[in-house]
Amino acid sequence: MKSLLRNTVLAMAAPLLLATGQARAALELNMPRGVTEITREVYGLHMLIFWICVAIGVVVFGAMIWSLIYHRHSKGAKPAQFHESTTVEIAWTLVPFLILIGMAIPAAGTLIKIEDASDADMSIKVTGYQWMWEYEYLDHDVQFFSRLDEATNQARQLKSGIDPTSVDNYLRDVDKYVVVPVDQKVRLLLASNDVIHAWWVPELSGKKDAIPGFINEMWFKAEKTGIYRGQCAELCGRGHGYMPIVVKVVTESEFEAWVNEQGGSMTTDAAEQAASGTQVASAGTTATDAAVDAPADSAAADEGEGQSSEPVQVADAGDAPADGTSEGAAGLSMDDLMAQGKKVYDGQCAACHQVDGSGMAAAGFPAMKGSPVATGDLAEHIDQILNGKGAMPPYKDTLSDEEIAAVITYERNAFGNETGDIIQPADIADAR
Amino acid sequence: MSEAHAHDHHDDHHHGPEPGIMRWIKTTNHKDLGTLYMWFSFTMFMIGGMMALVIRAELFQPGLQFVDPGFFNSMTTMHALVMIFGGVMPGFVGLANWMVPMMIGASDLALPRINNWGFWILPFAFTLLLSTLFVDGGAPAAGWTMYPPLVLQSGDSLPLLIFAVHMMGVSSITGAINIVVTILNMRAPGMTLLKMPLFVWTWLITAYLLIAVMPVLAGAVTMLLTDRYFGTSFFSAAGGGDPVMFQHIFWFFGHPEVYIMILPAFGIISMIIPVFARKTLFGYDSMVYATASIAFLSFIVWAHHMFTVGMPVAAELFFMFATMLIAVPTGVKVFNWVATMWKGSMSFETPMLFALAFVFLFTIGGFSGLMLAIVPADFQYHDSYFVVAHFHYVLVPGAVFSIMAGVYFWLPKWTGHMYDEKLGKLHFWLSTIFVNVTFFPQHFSGLAGMPRRIPDYATQFAEFNMISSIGAFGFGFSQLILLFVVIKCIRGGQPATGRVWEGARGLEWSIPSPAPYHSFETPPDVPDSEVTSAQEQHA
Numbered sequence: 008m009k010s011l012l013r014n015t016v017l018a019m020a021a022p023l024l025l026a027t028g029q030a031r032a033a034l035e036l037n038m039p040r041g042v043t044e045i046t047r048e049v050y051g052l053h054m055l056i057f058w059i060c061v062a063i064g065v066v067v068f069g070a071m072i073w074s075l076i077y078h079r080h081s082k083g084a085k086p087a088q089f090h091e092s093t094t095v096e097i098a099w100t101l102v103p104f105l106i107l108i109g110m111a112i113p114a115a116g117t118l119i120k121i122e123d124a125s126d127a128d129m130s131i132k133v134t135g136y137q138w139m140w141e142y143e144y145l146d147h148d149v150q151f152f153s154r155l156d157e158a159t160n161q162a163r164q165l166k167s168g169i170d171p172t173s174v175d176n177y178l179r180d181v182d183k184y185v186v187v188p189v190d191q192k193v194r195l196l197l198a199s200n201d202v203i204h205a206w207w208v209p210e211l212s213g214k215k216d217a218i219p220g221f222i223n224e225m226w227f228k229a230e231k232t233g234i235y236r237g238q239c240a241e242l243c244g245r246g247h248g249y250m251p252i253v254v255k256v257v258t259e260s261e262f263e264a265w266v267n268e269q270g271g272s273m274t275t276d277a278a279e280q281a282a283s284g285t286q287v288a289s290a291g292t293t294a295t296d297a298a299v300d301a302p303a304d305s306a307a308a309d310e311g312e313g314q315s316s317e318p319v320q321v322a323d324a325g326d327a328p329a330d331g332t333s334e335g336a337a338g339l340s341m342d343d344l345m346a347q348g349k350k351v352y353d354g355q356c357a358a359c360h361q362v363d364g365s366g367m368a369a370a371g372f373p374a375m376k377g378s379p380v381a382t383g384d385l386a387e388h389i390d391q392i393l394n395g396k397g398a399m400p401p402y403k404d405t406l407s408d409e410e411i412a413a414v415i416t417y418e419r420n421a422f423g424n425e426t427g428d429i430i431q432p433a434d435i436a437d438a439r
Numbered sequence: 440m441s442e443a444h445a446h447d448h449h450d451d452h453h454h455g456p457e458p459g460i461m462r463w464i465k466t467t468n469h470k471d472l473g474t475l476y477m478w479f480s481f482t483m484f485m486i487g488g489m490m491a492l493v494i495r496a497e498l499f500q501p502g503l504q505f506v507d508p509g510f511f512n513s514m515t516t517m518h519a520l521v522m523i524f525g526g527v528m529p530g531f532v533g534l535a536n537w538m539v540p541m542m543i544g545a546s547d548l549a550l551p552r553i554n555n556w557g558f559w560i561l562p563f564a565f566t567l568l569l570s571t572l573f574v575d576g577g578a579p580a581a582g583w584t585m586y587p588p589l590v591l592q593s594g595d596s597l598p599l600l601i602f603a604v605h606m607m608g609v610s611s612i613t614g615a616i617n618i619v620v621t622i623l624n625m626r627a628p629g630m631t632l633l634k635m636p637l638f639v640w641t642w643l644i645t646a647y648l649l650i651a652v653m654p655v656l657a658g659a660v661t662m663l664l665t666d667r668y669f670g671t672s673f674f675s676a677a678g679g680g681d682p683v684m685f686q687h688i689f690w691f692f693g694h695p696e697v698y699i700m701i702l703p704a705f706g707i708i709s710m711i712i713p714v715f716a717r718k719t720l721f722g723y724d725s726m727v728y729a730t731a732s733i734a735f736l737s738f739i740v741w742a743h744h745m746f747t748v749g750m751p752v753a754a755e756l757f758f759m760f761a762t763m764l765i766a767v768p769t770g771v772k773v774f775n776w777v778a779t780m781w782k783g784s785m786s787f788e789t790p791m792l793f794a795l796a797f798v799f800l801f802t803i804g805g806f807s808g809l810m811l812a813i814v815p816a817d818f819q820y821h822d823s824y825f826v827v828a829h830f831h832y833v834l835v836p837g838a839v840f841s842i843m844a845g846v847y848f849w850l851p852k853w854t855g856h857m858y859d860e861k862l863g864k865l866h867f868w869l870s871t872i873f874v875n876v877t878f879f880p881q882h883f884s885g886l887a888g889m890p891r892r893i894p895d896y897a898t899q900f901a902e903f904n905m906i907s908s909i910g911a912f913g914f915g916f917s918q919l920i921l922l923f924v925v926i927k928c929i930r931g932g933q934p935a936t937g938r939v940w941e942g943a944r945g946l947e948w949s950i951p952s953p954a955p956y957h958s959f960e961t962p963p964d965v966p967d968s969e970v971t972s973a974q975e976q977h978a
């Protein structure tokens with residue numbers, strides 16, 4: 008309420024506000040220049056066309072305003088008789104045409120540069136999911152999912168009562184950043200698991216669609232270390248507003264450290280490429296094929312965390328419980344499973360089934376509370392989570408055994424579903 | 440003229456409208472149907488407007504305050520469908536119904552029963568569409584562009600949406616055929632093609648566009664239907680299809696569709712400016728040729744809506760150049776309007792005010808359109824609020840303002856009364872101010888990186904969204920003034936003369952106001968003094 012009041016006042020003072028700026032983020036008015044050669048060039052094109060439009064506008068609107076002032080009936084203006092002039096018509100067909108050519112030439116030049124993704128130093132396969140991103144570093148054997156961070160996820164719920172301005176980088180933070188080295192040409196291969204998404208970080212590049220069944224290509228070469236944020240740009244369903252992208256550009260050595268931390272390796276291939284910078288395109292392509300064929304078998308291992316290099320507000324986000332490996336664990340306690348299960352549920356399932364398990368009948372999302380599946384046959388329940396059903400996505404590739412065990416335990420014992428069942432990661436491994 | 444006049448009165452006695460509600464259900468009269476179309480269009484503007492206000496209320500500040508994200512998506516989707524197919528298109532058809540026969544000296548449209556049918560399909564189509572708000576899974580939420588695979592995740596609304604689109608298509612096509620047949624066959628002797636008023640010209644070309652592309656849309660949505668229910672895989676890569684193909688087909692319809700919504704507007708503006716500048720339209724011929732070239736170009740630019748899907752560079756270059764080319768004929772139109780005003784003797788009644796605002800604000804939308812054509816920059820603009828600002832500038836102070844300008848311009852001819860000029864001006868100023876408050880800041884939020892179709896946003900976009908929401912509510916409520924002015928004008932007011940406006944020329948102004956039920960029972964002469972194209976100088 009207080010913030011509403013404050014905002015209303017702010018809005019009233021909007022024009023003033025534009026001039027003064029204020030406590031929150033600085034008011035952005037224009038396209039960012041970005042930190043790559045291409046984004047700067049695009050910014051230049053944008054401004055060039057903008058000023059051309061302004062110039063044409065000044066002439067056209069100027070003439071019009073002049074008429075509005077001086078050629079008024081009320082001032083006794085007598086209408087002139089002319090209504091045609093071939094010369095004039097030809098002139099104002101040709102002049103704009105020439106101006107357009109002047110715009111088209113630099114635009115074409117930049118476009119051709121943008122579309123040249125050859126000679127990349129490294130490749131990352133980016134897969135869109137409803138609603139998160141998966142990143143596979145094809146040259147480094149690193150793979151992970153990147154989801155909306157937990158603090159935002161709490162605040163973004165309908166009537167959450169949490170003031171978004173109190174959350175750092177509200178809607179623009181994720182649990183796991185994409186880390187890339189500075190000054191290297193990073194090629195992204197975009198794919199999708201379900202519907203069309205689009206990957207967009209304005210300071211690094213324009214956007215490109217991630218389309219199911221196809222692989223799209225884009226690239227960027229960041230010239231400055233730092234953290235750059237963006238989000239999915241193509242309508243992809245209920246969670247479209249909730250799949251941000253955060254890219255952390257680091258130095259070469261920091262990148263290496265990060266890769267090692269992730270359990271990946273600076274492959275000889277990659278090292279050679281970094282040195283020679285050639286022949287990458289074909290290497291990248293084969294790597295892609297391999298990545299498409301091989302299921303995400305390294306997923307569980309990669310969950311073994313590497314958050315320490317990330318800023319504090321993510322440290323407590325979501326993934327903390329995954330510190331024990333699921334392999335052959337003797338058995339987790341009900342409390343542990345319930346605690347982790349709630350996290351997974353709130354993060355993954357609540358978007359459809361709601362935090363309180365009441366579902367959304369109108370949208371076809373069944374309630375978990377008293378659900379025949381969540382209180383009935385366990386095998387069916389596990390199967391539903393692993394393989395999905397109808398509009399519900401499968402989770403076998405995106406959640407670990409432990410996470411699935413936890414969320415199932417949680418569903419079977421929360422919301423008044425008192426089955427008392429405890430499901431262990433091993434049960435899930437068996438069901439896979 | 441006096442002869443025609445006498446005839447009309449004679450007709451009035453014999454076959455005037457049927458009394459009661461059956462008049463409206465059974466009517467085959469172009470004026471009655473025009474009226475029905477206009478009221479239908481207004482109702483849809485109100486419904487679509489309320490949806491817009493739900494959107495703007497949710498976006499008033501960051502955080503999710505009122506609606507679920509799924510419902511938010513339904514609102515953006517339904518808002519667009521209702522406004523495009525229910526508001527703008529029927530609005531223009533209503534104006535064509537009323538004015539085209541009068542302008543060319545015909546007694547009615549060529550196919551009056553088809554005309555009745557074309558209208559009465561619409562209430563059913565929109566009942567079907569709006570009923571999806573209550574079905575399992577909620578209303579369509581995949582955007583008005585209906586891209587698969589997302590749209591295939593819809594609940595029970597999908598078949599209803601598809602059949603509603605089919606019905607709208609049938610309605611548009613019947614309307615379009617009717618207009619083509621009427622214009623080509625029923626012009627009064629002496630009304631050669633190049634003497635036709637520009638509103639008639641632009642509608643003739645629009646009608647051809649409709650006939651060309653509505654079946655394409657129908658085909659695209661039918662393919663969605665079979666993909667969902669009959670096991671085909673047109674748009675599913677898993678079955679050998681291609682989701683991007685849908686986008687190509689959709690925009691092959693979609694780009695001409697945007698000209699379907701703007702060419703008649705060009706026509707209306709070209710009618711109004713000369714009247715209030717008391718000067719013949721500058722460059723009539725070039726206006727006609729420009730309209731025709733825009734229509735032609737509209738078929739070869741569709742992929743500029745989908746530059747980010749990943750096309751070959753050659754294709755991107757082609758679509759960029761073709762799109763930029765459209766700026767040439769569009770520029771010619773704007774220059775001609777300005778040249779018409781130049782050294783005129785202008786007065787500023789409400790229709791003229793709306794027409795002038797159109798020229799200013801549509802041109803701004805045109806500029807942002809030109810910017811969007813530049814592919815490298817489009818990679819940044821695409822699917823951001825910059826695009827939202829662009830198309831609302833060409834659609835609201837563009838298409839919608841032209842409809843309002845037309846309503847004020849012709850209302851005295853329809854009702855026989857002058858509308859309340861003071862209220863009309865109030866409506867104009869509030870609309871114009873609020874439309875800019877609403878949409879101008881969206882350029883900024885888009886450039887700063889806010890994607891479209893999101894229910895909630897990062898806090899750096901808060902200021903612009905709040906301003907935008909305030910503008911939207913102001914704009915929405917200002918439209919009640921229009922409703923009031925129209926009702927007041929229907930019920931009474933200062934009697935209008937046949938000519939209505941001092942500078943008015945054309946057959947429609949040569950008959951009394953209100954226009955008799957059958958305007959021209961026998962084809963009138965077309966005196967040079969009533970020709971707006973300045974062809975008389977050639978003759």
Ligand SMILES: [Cu+2]
Nearest residue numbers: 204239243250
């Ligand atoms: Cu997405």
Ligand SMILES: [Cu+2]
Nearest residue numbers: 694697741744
């Ligand atoms: Cu287009």
